[in-house]
Amino acid sequence: MNNIIDKVSECLVRAGSTFREDQKTAYRNAIANEPNNQSCWVMQQELDNALVAEENRSPLCDDTGIPHLFLEVGPNCNVTGELLEQIKEGIAQGLRQLPGRPMAIKGDDNARIDQSGGLDEDSGALAPSPILIKPVKEDVLRLTVLMLGGGPAIRGVTQRVFHKHNVDVVIDEIVSRAKEGVSKLGCSPCVLAVGIGRSQFEATSLMMEAMVYGDFGKQSVFEKIITEKVNESNIGPLGLGGKHSVLATFAKVGPQRASGVRIVALRPCCCFEPRRASVEL
Amino acid sequence: MIELTTPLKEDIIRQLKVGDVVTITGNIYTGRDAVLPKIVNAAENGSLKNLGIDLQGAVIFHTAVSPAGVGPTSSNKVEIECTFEPLSKAGVKMHLGKGAISKETVKALAEQNAVFAIIPPVTALLGSQTVEKEIVAFPELGMEAFNRLKVVKYQAIIAAAKGESIYE
Numbered sequence: 001m002n003n004i005i006d007k008v009s010e011c012l013v014r015a016g017s018t019f020r021e022d023q024k025t026a027y028r029n030a031i032a033n034e035p036n037n038q039s040c041w042v043m044q045q046e047l048d049n050a051l052v053a054e055e056n057r058s059p060l061c062d063d064t065g066i067p068h069l070f071l072e073v074g075p076n077c078n079v080t081g082e083l084l085e086q087i088k089e090g091i092a093q094g095l096r097q098l099p100g101r102p103m104a105i106k107g108d109d110n111a112r113i114d115q116s117g118g119l120d121e122d123s124g125a126l127a128p129s130p131i132l133i134k135p136v137k138e139d140v141l142r143l144t145v146l147m148l149g150g151g152p153a154i155r156g157v158t159q160r161v162f163h164k165h166n167v168d169v170v171i172d173e174i175v176s177r178a179k180e181g182v183s184k185l186g187c188s189p190c191v192l193a194v195g196i197g198r199s200q201f202e203a204t205s206l207m208m209e210a211m212v213y214g215d216f217g218k219q220s221v222f223e224k225i226i227t228e229k230v231n232e233s234n235i236g237p238l239g240l241g242g243k244h245s246v247l248a249t250f251a252k253v254g255p256q257r258a259s260g261v262r263i264v265a266l267r268p269c270c271c272f273e274p275r276r277a278s279v280e281l
Numbered sequence: 282m283i284e285l286t287t288p289l290k291e292d293i294i295r296q297l298k299v300g301d302v303v304t305i306t307g308n309i310y311t312g313r314d315a316v317l318p319k320i321v322n323a324a325e326n327g328s329l330k331n332l333g334i335d336l337q338g339a340v341i342f343h344t345a346v347s348p349a350g351v352g353p354t355s356s357n358k359v360e361i362e363c364t365f366e367p368l369s370k371a372g373v374k375m376h377l378g379k380g381a382i383s384k385e386t387v388k389a390l391a392e393q394n395a396v397f398a399i400i401p402p403v404t405a406l407l408g409s410q411t412v413e414k415e416i417v418a419f420p421e422l423g424m425e426a427f428n429r430l431k432v433v434k435y436q437a438i439i440a441a442a443k444g445e446s447i448y449e
Contacts, residue, residue: 017405038300038302038438038447041302041436041438042401042438045401045403045406045436046401046402046403048403048406049401049403049404049405049406050405052405052406052408052409053404053405056405056408056409058350058404058405058408059349059350059404059405060404060405061352061402061404062344062345062347062349062350062351062352062402062404063349063352063402064349098349099348099349100349101345101347101348101349101424102347102348102423102424118423119423119424121423123348123349151355186353186355186379186380186402187379187401187402238379238399238401239380239381239448240438240447270402271401271402272402
């Protein structure tokens with residue numbers, strides 16, 4: 001028995017199988033306020049699915065996603081190589097327990113690109129993404145596991161915006177990109193994850209942070225404007241029309257460069273995302 | 282809600298219209314990008330029977346089958362959508378997946394009295410409604426092999442029928 005390995009494993013299973021309470025409330029509110037009967041049916045199915053998944057501790061979606069890790073480190077906490085190895089082992093064990101879809105690609109660089117080496121049958125062989133580490137004031141060592149699916153990865157975009165010294169220009173560009181992504185994503189209503197920074201790496205890191213801290217019940221004015229403008233598109237759940245193409249926006253604005261450009265990372269998260277759970281190690 | 286049992290009869294399909302919510306009970310097949318073109322080839326060269334496949338009145342669900350469960354993939358991927366017409370000609374009555382399909386495909390379905398239905402990506406619910414699963418053909422494709430599922434009351438919505446589409 002290893003305490004950290006077990007905690008990480010349990011955290012991954014929770015991330016892949018559970019809606020948080022703010023997420024359930026967002027769905028219930030959307031169902032109550034959606035005039036389109038077909039879209040109501042879709043959202044009710046998605047909420048029912050979440051309740052069954054939580055009870056069974058089974059995957060919310062058959063694309064169980066790639067584990068992405070976010071580690072908050074307090075002032076008196078230590079991160080060692082041994083800890084990182086234990087986290088990695090906990091992820092592997094969690095993937096086997098969920099179970100994750102076996103989708104680790106075998107082979108050398110070329111074989112992994114063209115998928116000619118086949119798939120590893122072991123769910124636990126799926127490597128997590130690099131760990132993002134954030135110093136925090138709270139004296140805690142807290143790991144958040146995010147399970148990120150393929151559909152949103154296809155439709156996400158990280159690109160510059162020339163802001164013209166006007167925040168509305170940036171919002172309008174985010175809305176434009178989001179409408180295109182949401183309309184092509186089969187599994188909606190979406191949550192828009194947004195990071196705005198000085199480089200592609202920083203913007204994407206901020207977008208990850210937005211997914212870690214985002215709360216359906218606590219939306220900033222910036223986030224509300226984006227959600228409302230995208231919902232004017234009437235794309236609706238599964239593209240069937242209605243008021244709820246997007247349930248919320250989770251945005252994080254970082255430090256900015258003294259220039260005319262902002263780098264914006266945008267991920268139209270699917271109807272179950274951000275699939276996330278946290279654990280104190 | 283309209284309750285459907287497989288194999289689907291011609292007259293039942295003729296009554297379905299866009300926006301109908303249906304339940305599906307019985308045996309259905311699964312396949313996606315990797316295997317469906319192979320099933321089309323088998324239908325065209327007359328080897329379906331050798332593979333143990335009967336497409337008359339069949340439902341084909343566009344999904345992988347893995348230990349994680351089942352869930353729809355996008356049906357408008359080129360290698361999936363191009364199978365709608367030939368598989369409908371071979372007897373398939375319902376293509377089950379997600380995403381908007383082209384006008385040409387909607388028309389081709391109507392000509393064969395077949396429909397397209399979309400199903401939300403509700404893996405946990407579908408798991409509770411799937412009572413049996415077995416690989417029928419092309420096991421070397423792993424989770425993308427051609428499978429048969431025995432299902433109880435999968436819910437879906439008719440997205441294309443009689444030349445009309447829910448996305449128009």
